[in-house]
Amino acid sequence: MMFVAIVDYFMGNLRSVSKALEHVGLNVVITQDSDVIRKARALVLPGVGAFRDAVRNLKALSLWDEILRFIESGRPFLGVCLGHQLLFERSYEFGEERGLGVFEGEVVLLPTKVKVPHIGWNQVWKKRESKLLEDIKDGEYFYFVHSYHVLPKDMSIVVGTTDYGIDFVSAIEYENIFSVQFHPEKSQKAGLKLLENFKRVVLNG
Structure with missing residues (x-):
């Protein structure tokens, strides 16, 4: 079975993430088992x-290197x-x-001029065409809960940004x-559409 x-x-x-993926028609297994991860068609962290x-938790569970190997395998x-951020x-x-x-890059605190953590709905602005944001309108609202954001060295991997005191990177595809x-699991229709797009990648590449 593909999962x-x-x-x-x-x-x-993790149940909300699992339910959202199941809602778009994917078979899902929540796991701490390296053997299960190795057999998966795609991995969600x-x-x-x-x-x-x-x-510390990922290393204690001996999953740190397993995740890296999975990514290097080319699977979604x-x-x-x-x-x-990880x-x-x-x-x-x-x-x-x-x-x-x-x-390459680092994870830093959002600017102190805005309320941190950043909680609630905000817009994602497309930076280029992507599989993940396909057929999602530019400026669509998604649900955020975070205090830190990523600063990639290579901005060509960025497919979406969000304005919250600064324009921070909110979506990446490489x-x-x-x-x-x-x-996405808390972002209603827009989130489900994004997960449908991910499903298309999982099934078709």
Whole structure:
């Protein structure tokens, strides 16, 4: 059976992510098992909480290198919120912490001139054509809950940005890697459309 694996590393409510993926017609397995991840057609790394806790939990579960191997295999990968941030080299939340380093860049605090954390609906503006945001209108609203944002060294991977004191990166697409700062599972019709687009990638490449 073809299925999508969601990584369970004790960081956030995974049932809402699972239900949203199931709603668009994907078979989903929530797992901490490396063997299950190796057999998955696609991998989703969600997460809410502190970057440092996420790193420690993934390493304690022996999933850190497994995630990197999965991404390197070329199969579809979707990072959500904290899972989006973990793709980068380092974060400065509670001191410097090394990330997965899939992309060059860092994770920094949103500007202090705005209310942090950034919670609620905000617009995503398209930077270029992408599979993930296909048939989603420019400036569509998605639901955010975060205090930090990513600063990629290579801006060509960016497919969406959001204005909150600054224009921060809210969606990334590069080869088999997709990631978003917002929560598609909490973003109603727009979020489900994005997950349908991810499903199309999972099924067809």
